[in-house]
Amino acid sequence: DAKTTQPTSMDCAEGRAANLPCNHSTISGNEYVYWYRQIHSQGPQYIIHGLKNNETNEMASLIITEDRKSSTLILPHATLRDTAVYYCNALSEGAQKLVFGQGTRLTINP
């Protein structure tokens, strides 16, 4: 499974769009990009996943570059409750291969 690289931390103002980048330059053709987040002391929460097309759901949008070497998770109107650690993963096998690394600690400021 491809290794992913994310910034350690980011800040965003409440009400603005939060754009979280993820680099997965070694991703292979059948690997999906997954995003989860973990709010303090809770279990991680699935956000979104995609293969090559951009995806949108009620929580966020996922933009995957055409070469699939990077992606961006977009929270369109960030709220204080979006403060969390966000994890990006790329894998094609079962979820037992998911690696919840350091992720990006996103802080939404009032």
Next chain:
Amino acid sequence: EADIYQTPRYLVIGTGKKITLECSQTMGHDKMYWYQQDPGMELHLIHYSYGVNSTEKGDLSSESTVSRIRTEHFPLTLESARPSHTSQYLCASSEFTGGQEEKLFFGSGTQLSVL
């Protein structure tokens, strides 16, 4: 959304006690997982199961054991708790959304403190 429940939410126990952390899900998911997480640190997979009577060890070695006698139930047991077992334990189940796509749903976790 999957409904997955962990009990107890918090547990403080003395060294040497046997403990069982409970995890149940009501969505009929075949695959279930146990993760361990220390404060501010990464999650580490310690056990998983493909279904009834299936248990596998995860990436992080653990002295705990698991069982899967029923689809909805995946308890984790420590035969003799030690202070080094103090951690948060997170249970998850997964939903296959098609092909190789698999989404994890997590419980709220059990915070274990061994004195």
